Amino acid sequence: xxxxxxxxxxxxxxxxxxxEVARRARVSIATVxxxxxxxxxxxxDLAKRVWKAVAEVGYVPNTQARALVSGRSRILGLIVSxxxxxxxxxxxxxxxxxxxxxxxxxxxxxxxxxxxxxESLIQRMLQRSVDGVAVMTFGIxxxxxxxxxxxxxxxxxxxxxxxxxxxxVLKVNYAQGIREAVQHLAALGHRQIAFxxxxxxxxxxxxxxxxxxxxxxxxxxxxxxxxxxxxxxxMEGGKAAMERLxxxxxxxxxxxxxxDMTAIGVLHALDExxxxxxxxxxxxxxxxxxxxxxxxxxxxxxxxxxxxxxxAAVQGLRAGIEPNHPKAAQREWPIATRxxxxxxxxxxxxxxxxxxxxxxxxxxxxxxx
Amino acid sequence: xxxxxxxxxxxxxxxxxxxEVARRARVSIATVxxxxxxxxxxxxDLAKRVWKAVAEVGYVPNTQARALVSGRSRILGLIVSxxxxxxxxxxxxxxxxxxxxxxxxxxxxxxxxxxxxxESLIQRMLQRSVDGVAVMTFGIxxxxxxxxxxxxxxxxxxxxxxxxxxxxVLKVNYAQGIREAVQHLAALGHRQIAFxxxxxxxxxxxxxxxxxxxxxxxxxxxxxxxxxxxxxxxMEGGKAAMERLxxxxxxxxxxxxxxDMTAIGVLHALDExxxxxxxxxxxxxxxxxxxxxxxxxxxxxxxxxxxxxxxAAVQGLRAGIEPNHPKAAQREWPIATRxxxxxxxxxxxxxxxxxxxxxxxxxxxxxxx
DNA sequence: AAACGCTGCGCAAACGTTTTCCGGCCTTTC
DNA sequence: GAAAGGCCGGAAAACGTTTGCGCAGCGTTT
Numbered sequence: 001x002x003x004x005x006x007x008x009x010x011x012x013x014x015x016x017x018x019x020e021v022a023r024r025a026r027v028s029i030a031t032v033x034x035x036x037x038x039x040x041x042x043x044x045d046l047a048k049r050v051w052k053a054v055a056e057v058g059y060v061p062n063t064q065a066r067a068l069v070s071g072r073s074r075i076l077g078l079i080v081s082x083x084x085x086x087x088x089x090x091x092x093x094x095x096x097x098x099x100x101x102x103x104x105x106x107x108x109x110x111x112x113x114x115x116x117x118x119e120s121l122i123q124r125m126l127q128r129s130v131d132g133v134a135v136m137t138f139g140i141x142x143x144x145x146x147x148x149x150x151x152x153x154x155x156x157x158x159x160x161x162x163x164x165x166x167x168x169v170l171k172v173n174y175a176q177g178i179r180e181a182v183q184h185l186a187a188l189g190h191r192q193i194a195f196x197x198x199x200x201x202x203x204x205x206x207x208x209x210x211x212x213x214x215x216x217x218x219x220x221x222x223x224x225x226x227x228x229x230x231x232x233x234x235m236e237g238g239k240a241a242m243e244r245l246x247x248x249x250x251x252x253x254x255x256x257x258x259x260d261m262t263a264i265g266v267l268h269a270l271d272e273x274x275x276x277x278x279x280x281x282x283x284x285x286x287x288x289x290x291x292x293x294x295x296x297x298x299x300x301x302x303x304x305x306x307x308x309x310x311x312a313a314v315q316g317l318r319a320g321i322e323p324n325h326p327k328a329a330q331r332e333w334p335i336a337t338r339x340x341x342x343x344x345x346x347x348x349x350x351x352x353x354x355x356x357x358x359x360x361x362x363x364x365x366x367x368x369x
Numbered sequence: 370x371x372x373x374x375x376x377x378x379x380x381x382x383x384x385x386x387x388x389e390v391a392r393r394a395r396v397s398i399a400t401v402x403x404x405x406x407x408x409x410x411x412x413x414d415l416a417k418r419v420w421k422a423v424a425e426v427g428y429v430p431n432t433q434a435r436a437l438v439s440g441r442s443r444i445l446g447l448i449v450s451x452x453x454x455x456x457x458x459x460x461x462x463x464x465x466x467x468x469x470x471x472x473x474x475x476x477x478x479x480x481x482x483x484x485x486x487x488e489s490l491i492q493r494m495l496q497r498s499v500d501g502v503a504v505m506t507f508g509i510x511x512x513x514x515x516x517x518x519x520x521x522x523x524x525x526x527x528x529x530x531x532x533x534x535x536x537x538v539l540k541v542n543y544a545q546g547i548r549e550a551v552q553h554l555a556a557l558g559h560r561q562i563a564f565x566x567x568x569x570x571x572x573x574x575x576x577x578x579x580x581x582x583x584x585x586x587x588x589x590x591x592x593x594x595x596x597x598x599x600x601x602x603x604m605e606g607g608k609a610a611m612e613r614l615x616x617x618x619x620x621x622x623x624x625x626x627x628x629d630m631t632a633i634g635v636l637h638a639l640d641e642x643x644x645x646x647x648x649x650x651x652x653x654x655x656x657x658x659x660x661x662x663x664x665x666x667x668x669x670x671x672x673x674x675x676x677x678x679x680x681a682a683v684q685g686l687r688a689g690i691e692p693n694h695p696k697a698a699q700r701e702w703p704i705a706t707r708x709x710x711x712x713x714x715x716x717x718x719x720x721x722x723x724x725x726x727x728x729x730x731x732x733x734x735x736x737x738x
Numbered sequence: 739a740a741a742c743g744c745t746g747c748g749c750a751a752a753c754g755t756t757t758t759c760c761g762g763c764c765t766t767t768c
Numbered sequence: 769g770a771a772a773g774g775c776c777g778g779a780a781a782a783c784g785t786t787t788g789c790g791c792a793g794c795g796t797t798t
Contacts, residue, residue: 015754017753017754017755018754018755019754027777027778028777028778028779029754029756029778029779030757030777030778030780031776031777031778033755033757034757034776034777037756041776041777042776042777043775043776043777046776046777060492060495060496061496061754061755062437062498062753062754062755063496063497063498063755064433064434064436064437064442064498064753064754065433065437065753065755065756065783066754066756067433067755068431068434068437068753068754068755068756068783068784069754069755069756069757069782069783070756070783071783083461083462084455084458084459084462084659086453086455086458086660088458089452089453089455089458090453092452093452093453093479096478096479100489100493105476105493105497106477107476108475108477109465110462110465120469123429124474126429127430127432128432128474129431129432129433235660235663264663265663267665268665271665271666290453291455291604291660294604294634294637296636296637296640296665297640384784386783386784386785387784387785388784396747396748397747397748397749398748398784398785398786399747399748399749399750399786399787400746400748402785402786402787403746403747403786403787406786410746410747411746411747412745412746412747415746430784430785431783431784431785432785433783433784433785434753434783434784434785434786435785435786436753436785437753437754437783437784437785437786438752438753438784438785438786438787439753439785439786439787440753440786
């Protein structure tokens, strides 16, 4: 209509720019930039004028331009294995909350254990020039790591990672929680305790399994090879693994699983038999996902706190990104694990026949209370 | 060390730029840009030179610069209610796969039903200048919508949304699947069917409940007010709602839930009583999350396909973003729902006493087979 | 043979910031 | 009272792209 302005062009929308604010506050764009970025050298009166103008015109700094010139995107990459595994959304949630609270955006990607997909994911993160990446996959192909490492931006790994200056590692203390689990079962009277591991190509799966072996050995309990079977950290895998255990000549009285999804699969497998949990077989999970307490019966499990993990990851990344961060030199960040006892564990069947636990009573259809 | 170049500066890393490629291919940067963006007017020979140079120096276009000048970030916003509700990761996964395959990145955010959080989320999306936003929360505060709408970029809503040119709506056919569920139960002999809704401030919860009422009315089945209770789409809510139903004078023989998480809560509540599923009470969920088939017993549920939803959302957004997209004019995108029968539904207890279903037998500790 | 149109490449102007450098003013000190 | 120094704000140069515009070269038409 009115020809006074330049043609509106076909661009998206004339977002209000720093210039508009500067004009309105009668200062230079440099001053606006400084004010908005909280640089203290700007005069309070001017700052007030600037903020007023900002509010009036509804100015929002253009992130792209900002990133372009400063070289920092204020985006953190977060790589997980499988977003559909309930453990990870919980982690993502915590990570995102913390990152956003600290002024960062999050770019999420799940590898689905697929190297090609991972490759593309890393590529995309590079392309968006994230400021750092947290690789929370609990094991990633050596080759992929290399790719990330050579671009030398801040990285956080879980369990293990290359010994390089801007790489930080979240050291999960698996031994602690798993020992508690084994001792809990042993205290209840279990002697034949089986273990369903994660996929053994994953470093973390091996670590967890070894922690189990060690804890058993500490108590002088024997672990026949047959009672350690490999799962894949999915419900399907847990179900299949349990079916293999059920085929054994001598059944275990308790099963510890490398994660909660596996444990859910185990419950499912047992539901298709006459064995009841925990009456005939006790089951222990790992992770303590929210769902664990809603299983039937609620799952005894080793808790690995998402919040702790996420907090350490975000802090670790910031330590690498921001110059003179207080914990810049800290390479290893410890993460604790602890047992949470619920109703999927109980005395082994034969041990105390006279005593019936509440959980067992319920399962047999006798009204509780 | 060597003073020939300018100081390396404290910037992140000297990413190889389009200029380097241009020099190497002995063309202008404009030609490189055109080649990389697949603009056909460039001579095949030159293009080959350019691609060679790109490969040699490992050129990756700088997304920020690209977005800055073109005004398009190639990022799609995806707003969900709760990333920790298993339905959403599945949706996110599908959405992301499709978006990435079509050259877009995804920025995810969950509202957690918190207006403040939602506000900030929208703000952040604006700031990152996403090309469009899919609001897959199944109900969002009117006020928030307004905020999004006024910035007039392409939007996709579920169920309902303002009648505006670049807004598209995914019309989920709740009636279809819920009718199938009601008819399935009725066919088994159920007459007292209860319904646990979502939080009624959510439009979608009301819609689903009304679909239930309508389907019941079609069959001439009575629905007393007391047998429709409000849940909140969480396990906790489902459990609490079922406990309210259990306090009723006349117990329903079947319960349909507004989503699967609610149904899981229901199973949990029933597990704490003497009622068994499906022997005493049949349970139907909604969504068909992956977990549904791993419940004990596996959940009969109404499937709403994540893939379908995600595909429609991505297409809908692209239709709004890209000029002359084939389906640019299509405002409503239909989404089907269908019943998936598993083992949480069966004949009502009294109806055929002689007949015991496999599921019931298992539950009573009699070996199947 | 000349003129016209078309194709395809290069030049250079944006895009909206951050950040360096420089100059001016005010304060302080001798 | 003058010089020196410090502080604060503005001008302008990047950052790495996309894209409008003009121009050269070539083929076709009159």
